[in-house]
Amino acid sequence: MQAEGGLRERKKRETRAALAEAALRLALEKGPDHVTVEEIAEAADVSVRTFFNYFPHKEHAILGRNPEHLERALERMRTAPPEESPLTTMWFIVHDVLRDLENEGELSRRGELIMGSPNLLYQLMMASFDDERQLTAALAARMGEPESAVRPALIVSTAGAACRVAMELHKNAPGRPVRELVDEGFQLLAQGIDPAFGPNQSNQKGHS
CATH class of the missing domain: 1.10.357.10 (Tetracycline Repressor, domain 2)
Structure with missing residues (x-):
């Protein structure tokens, strides 16, 4: 049970890191004002719904909050x-x-x-x-x-x-x-x- 909880938390950290990395990369490539949540989610290979489980908006993802x-x-x-x-x-x-x-x-x-x-x-x-x-x-x-x-x-x-x-x-x-x-x-x-x-x-x- 403890191992399962640890695996879940590690997966969450990895997903958050992937979203933040994708948001930063896209913002550097296109400019932060021209990046969308949909593009960030796609680049991180997750759904838009999953994106909003981790960040309230794209700016927080770019900031890596x-x-x-x-x-x-x-x-x-x-x-x-x-x-x-x-x-x-x-x-x-x-x-x-x-x-x-x-x-x-x-x-x-x-x-x-x-x-x-x-x-x-x-x-x-x-x-x-x-x-x-x-x-x-x-x-x-x-x-x-x-x-x-x-x-x-x-x-x-x-x-x-x-x-x-x-x-x-x-x-x-x-x-x-x-x-x-x-x-x-x-x-x-x-x-x-x-x-x-x-x-x-x-x-x-x-x-x-």
């Missing part, structure tokens, strides 16, 4: 060692996703496609907002703070921003690996992007 990434991230958040800082936990979560994309050989191709398509970028941002809400709730619970607290929300959202900035910079300067750019972004967040921040002091000087 995988619910396992969020599930693993939430589990990592819940089981992080007590001494691990919240930003460090987010670093591990981000690198976990990057490792998956690198193993699939899709990081650069998909990133360039997303950055060149306003629609895909919008869909990614909307999906990311939903992920961030769930991660923020989990981080707030871990930190013992209310969900309305600023700090957990800021940690999660700035970690996401560091990834988006890294992807954009990688597109313009492909010689720098995405991981390296992400790590630099996290280091800046940890150190404080602008330690000299002080609008009150500036206002006082302006009126003196």
Whole structure:
């Protein structure tokens, strides 16, 4: 029974991966706006009905949205060692996703496609907002703070921003690996992007 369940889950992962790969390949060939769900399903050798069992629309297939990434991230958040800082936990979560994309050989191709398509970028941002809400709730619970607290929300959202900035910079300067750019972004967040921040002091000087 357990072996049968494991086989079923592996088949689901394979089908999802096949659909995402077909969607990405077709989007690169034809442009994301000119790809249809029917073409993606046919390329992956599944029915249109099966496509919608895995993705709500073609954009999520092109983006390669995988619910396992969020599930693993939430589990990592819940089981992080007590001494691990919240930003460090987010670093591990981000690198976990990057490792998956690198193993699939899709990081650069998909990133360039997303950055060149306003629609895909919008869909990614909307999906990311939903992920961030769930991660923020989990981080707030871990930190013992209310969900309305600023700090957990800021940690999660700035970690996401560091990834988006890294992807954009990688597109313009492909010689720098995405991981390296992400790590630099996290280091800046940890150190404080602008330690000299002080609008009150500036206002006082302006009126003196």
